[in-house]
Amino acid sequence: MYNLRLPFSYILRLPSTQALQKVGALIEYPAIYPFLTGRENLALYAQDTPKMNKLINRLEMTPYIDRKAKGYSVGMKQKLGIAMALLDDPELVILDEPMNGLDIEATILVRKIINDYAKNGTAFLISSHVLSELQKIMTKVLILNQGQIILNTSMNKIMQLQARRYLMQTSDQEAASRVLLENNIEVKQSDNNYLILTKKDLKKAQHELASNHIWLTALIPDGASFEKIVVDILKKKRAEIK
Incomplete structure (x- = not known):
């Protein structure tokens, strides 16, 4: 060798x-x-x-x-x-x-x-x-931790973990939150007063808000960076070992 x-x-x-x-x-x-x-x-x-x-x-x-x-x-x-x-x-x-x-x-x-x-x-x-x-x-990602392979996947799958949610700002945040919840759209509020919703609910949320005359003033993709994804995977693995 x-x-x-x-x-x-x-x-x-x-x-x-x-x-x-x-x-x-x-x-x-x-x-x-x-x-x-x-x-x-x-x-x-x-x-x-x-x-x-x-x-x-x-x-x-x-x-x-x-x-x-x-x-x-x-x-x-x-x-x-x-x-x-x-x-x-x-x-x-x-x-x-x-x-x-x-x-x-x-x-x-x-x-x-x-x-x-x-x-x-x-x-x-x-x-x-x-x-x-x-x-x-x-094109592929391999993450090693203390000599063990803890992730072996394609870059496409990693990219799918990015931009999975959006930060939304509207003309009336309180009314927007109420309308979305009434229509079974999961929504949370961030510390800086943005509404947080998942990518899969985005189209439906835009339709319901427009129907209620609530207008978007900002829509920002809020996906985890590649670095954060790697760090989160490592943290999870180390927690499992403990």
């Missing part, structure tokens, strides 16, 4: 690791030789030079790729590490905090490249604490 904390690039090219030949990875920190240029670092592992050069262009590394890697910024090194992981069109790519050290433009670029590779059949396993970034590229 290999220790994944070793520079993964070395592991991939050992003769006895046939199963890993189609796997690319960036684990913790890029395995870079500082006294080689970025291009030389990539050339150590690349089997297809034209594809390597294309990847350099896609990651917008051309301005510095022929400089010694020891002078690279954190973001430059991170891009080089991502390029190493994507060399030769791997079938599986493992990325640990891939957006670390990247500025906004580089983050958007890497996100697009990941999506493009995924559309062409590459599977990605991405570990990150930046959930807002993960949400933009992932």
